[in-house]
Amino acid sequence: MELSARQLLILEMIKESGPITSSAIAGRLNLSRAALRSDLAILTSSGLAEAKPKVGYYFTGKNPKMISPALFDDLQVKTIHSPPIVIHGTKSVYEAIVTMFREDVGTIFVVSEEDGLDGVLSRKDLIKAAMGNHNITELPVSVAMTRMPNIIFTTPDETVLNAAKKLLTHQIDALPVVVPLPTASGSVYRVVGRFTKTNLTRLFVQLAEE
Numbered sequence: 001m002e003l004s005a006r007q008l009l010i011l012e013m014i015k016e017s018g019p020i021t022s023s024a025i026a027g028r029l030n031l032s033r034a035a036l037r038s039d040l041a042i043l044t045s046s047g048l049a050e051a052k053p054k055v056g057y058y059f060t061g062k063n064p065k066m067i068s069p070a071l072f073d074d075l076q077v078k079t080i081h082s083p084p085i086v087i088h089g090t091k092s093v094y095e096a097i098v099t100m101f102r103e104d105v106g107t108i109f110v111v112s113e114e115d116g117l118d119g120v121l122s123r124k125d126l127i128k129a130a131m132g133n134h135n136i137t138e139l140p141v142s143v144a145m146t147r148m149p150n151i152i153f154t155t156p157d158e159t160v161l162n163a164a165k166k167l168l169t170h171q172i173d174a175l176p177v178v179v180p181l182p183t184a185s186g187s188v189y190r191v192v193g194r195f196t197k198t199n200l201t202r203l204f205v206q207l208a209e210e
Helices: 005-017 022-029 033-045 093-103 123-131 160-170 197-209
Strands: 049-052 056-059 086-088 107-111 117-122 174-180 189-196
Touching (some): 005 033, 022 056, 033 049, 107 189, 117 123, 160 174, 189 197
Parallel strands (some): 086 107
Antiparallel strands (some): 107 117, 174 189
């Protein structure tokens, strides 16, 4: 990750005049301290600078600790995805709610008798079904789920970066990780995992600690 022109200028000030306070840096740049907050946070999180209370910022002389974007060019979904939580389409909405809470997940996948992906159930889907005038112990999950082909999914070989973009673009918490399942009826996918925001958070923590 490259530093911006302003961040490079701030770093030079810290090298030459450190320890230097944020107020002094802001004064030299004719900016407010609030305007510099993100720049200073990047410099400290990268390891290039550190700050001491009532003293100011000083140069560490360390190499940047930024995570290289190139790392995500090769990192694939199969390296970090979790086991899938599935339920068969014959189950009721009540059983789906019990499964979701028992497994402590926000999304479960609905599969056919042949283990093909039929649908996705989110917390919102189940809440909406439970609030309706229905007997959820008898209401099948097929009524509440999002069906194929409206399901956004990923594959084991897709990059983590592309899968993460899908989560952001479609504002969803999890993607089913699927592989083609040969059948006589056409295109069917078998669920082999789930890719979630938690997987991404765990990855970033691991990279930061390493």
